[in-house]
Amino acid sequence: MFLIGCSETANSKYARIYVCNQTSSKLIEEESNVDKDDFNKIISETIKRNTNCINKNTKVLDVEVTDKVAYINLSEEFNDPNTNSSTAAIYKINSIVNGLCLNNPTQIEGVRFLIEDEIQEAIGPVSTDVLLSPTIDQ
Numbered sequence: 001m002f003l004i005g006c007s008e009t010a011n012s013k014y015a016r017i018y019v020c021n022q023t024s025s026k027l028i029e030e031e032s033n034v035d036k037d038d039f040n041k042i043i044s045e046t047i048k049r050n051t052n053c054i055n056k057n058t059k060v061l062d063v064e065v066t067d068k069v070a071y072i073n074l075s076e077e078f079n080d081p082n083t084n085s086s087t088a089a090i091y092k093i094n095s096i097v098n099g100l101c102l103n104n105p106t107q108i109e110g111v112r113f114l115i116e117d118e119i120q121e122a123i124g125p126v127s128t129d130v131l132l133s134p135t136i137d138q
Contacts (some may be wrong), residue, residue: 015042018098020053020091027091027098036103039063043072046099053092055080060115065108069131070100073114084124093126094135101134109133 002011010084015036018027020062030049043060059075083092097111110131 012036015045015099015103017042017045017049018095018102019046019049020088020095022052024052024087024091027094027100028121032119039065039070039100039104039108042099043074043096046095050092050095053083053088053095054078055083068109070108070111071114072096072111074114075119078113079115079120079123081124086125088123090128093128093132097132098134105127121128 003106013035015032015034015038017030017032017034019030020026021028032045034045036042036088038068040060043063047054047056047058055077057075058077060072061075062071062073064071066075080091084088093113100108100111108135112131113123113128115123119129121127
């Protein structure tokens, strides 16, 4: 896994969604019909498509972008122990971060996660107490 800067994924108005493959061994990129400027829908579509990494009952409570940082407030289901193994936690976090940053590089440079209005220091074994930038797994 390595970090990359935010860069345009396509000259399209539609967002690319990042999901775990069926064996949960890497993220893959999928096309969508979601407008790439609709941050809430990007996250909702990511949750919907990542059923093996994200609890399907997770709700997007709020998305706010301030100074190129997206603050994503999710319901407690996102922190579900059943989807917080080290691999699943990495992929569920990266799928959302990549979906926001790589589709909107001039608007979002990083992401912070909140669960039920509380900033999270960790999700599963993954430290989230810093600004998270996109990653690409190869």
